[in-house]
Amino acid sequence: MVKVRHWSRPQPFQAEVTEKDLKLVEEDISEDLQPGEVLLESVYLTVDPYMRVHGEPMGEHKTMFGEACLKVIRTRNGEFPLGTLALAFSGWRTHYLSKDGKDLRPIPFDLGSLSPSVTLGVLGMPGLTAYFGFRLLEPKAGEVCVVNGAAGAVGSIVGQLAKHKGLTVIGFAGSDEKCQWLTKELKFDYAFNYKKISLENALKTAAPKGVDVFFDNVGGEFFHQMITKHMAHGGRISICGSISNYNDTEKQKFPQINMDVLMNELTIRGFNILTYAKEFQTAWNEMVPLVKTGELKFKETVFDGFDKMPNAFVGLFKGENTGKAIVKASNYP
Known part of the structure; x- marks a missing residue:
């Protein structure tokens, strides 16, 4: 037995x-x-x-x-x-x-x-989530990307994929040590400890003209501030998760975002990684060599x-x- x-x-x-x-x-x-x-x-x-x-x-x-x-x-x-x-x-x-x-x-x-x-x-569900969720953003070289939960399993990969595509990458994480890892090891352009600086003050320096692509792992107040204050015209958002709300017993209420989405012509996409199951091999073909050579760190x-x-x-x-x-x-x- x-x-x-x-x-x-x-x-x-x-x-x-x-x-x-x-x-x-x-x-x-x-x-x-x-x-x-x-x-x-x-x-x-x-x-x-x-x-x-x-x-x-x-x-x-x-x-x-x-x-x-x-x-x-x-x-x-x-x-x-x-x-x-x-x-x-x-x-x-x-x-x-x-x-x-x-x-x-x-x-x-x-x-x-x-x-x-x-x-x-990195080569399992989190890495695949980063790959396909970032692809949904239709990123272009020279654009500005924000990712929260940036030192996590998904966010850390998203930021590196964005750097590989030639974007300016801004990460938000919950400690100074994590932010140092993002900038020194993963080569994020900016990393901010959200416990020490407001989103508004951080983006005054890092994205004065607005954010083109936003990969959201956190939801809640961060998401709504991004939509209402910080997205550039034509910006795109991938909603991967909402960890700030997972323990809520009641749904939080936030200001309406309809007019911000309308006037800035924003695109907001939620996604389920299993939707892309038939394409997983495409992601592995690209990501496995990068991981093995150390170009994609984890x-x-x-x-x-x-x-x-x-x-x-x-x-x-x-x-x-x-x-x-x-x-x-x-x-x-």
């Missing part, structure tokens, strides 16, 4: 997420597999802000929803030999039993010397041990991570 540990979400989240919202449960599953079955052990697991508002708990244990990179430890399926790495939306669990392998995805590119954790970060905040899942998740809403938050559940290889 294999002892499987799950992080369960017994009840829906209420207001601010805490570690007490999650419960550790255990079950035993047999190692005697049926034909076609694959037993895997989680190697890396992802925690992402969207898990606060999307994804229902899984199965009888109400296991938290989420993606993992797993290693095959027993198999009766020829497509997944022993030791193979695979990706699956298997949830927050130490082990996963696939009945036929159809819910497993081989890693879609050659890792080379890269850690398998990149499949959940940082991971790694939490060592499956027990750290709640701590890693709660920390997202307190700005404790730089780059991608990853939980390392077991040793690899």
Whole structure:
């Protein structure tokens, strides 16, 4: 028998997420597999802000929803030999039993010397989100780009893609250390600690003629100030997330933006990354070589041990991570 540990979400989240919202449960599953079955052990697991508002708990244990990179430890399926790495939306669990392998995805590119954790970060959902969300903005060299949550898993990639396209990049993050990383390592043109300077004062210096493209991870007051005060005529906005609102128990009210959108002829686009699933290979073809050569940089905040899942998740809403938050559940290889 294999002892499987799950992080369960017994009840829906209420207001601010805490570690007490999650419960550790255990079950035993047999190692005697049926034909076609694959037993895997989680190697890396992802925690992402969207898990606060999307994804229902899984199965009888109400296991938290989420993606993992797993290693095959027993198999009766020829497509997944022993030791193979695979990706699956298997949830927050130490082990996963696939009945036929159809819910497993081989890693879609050659890792080379890269850690398998990149499949959940810079070359996984966050990196793909940055790639397609930024593409929606139809960026042009010489334009001005603002990205908030800029030191996070998505924002840090967006800013670098914008620099590669020849834009002036302005990032907003929540600490001086994060801002230094953005300017010194990622070569953002400007990075501002939003806790120390207002959006208005920051953009007086960095974007006196307005902002052409805005990638929004934060929502709330930041989004509305950008729309009503700081976008250039013909500006484009991609809405990726709204982390400032995820813990709200009631919807906040803001001034109307209709006339600002109308008079400045703004384009505002929300997007779901799964819409672009058929084009993922296009993104990997471009991004994998850049990551391997170091032209596209990334940082991971790694939490060592499956027990750290709640701590890693709660920390997202307190700005404790730089780059991608990853939980390392077991040793690899």
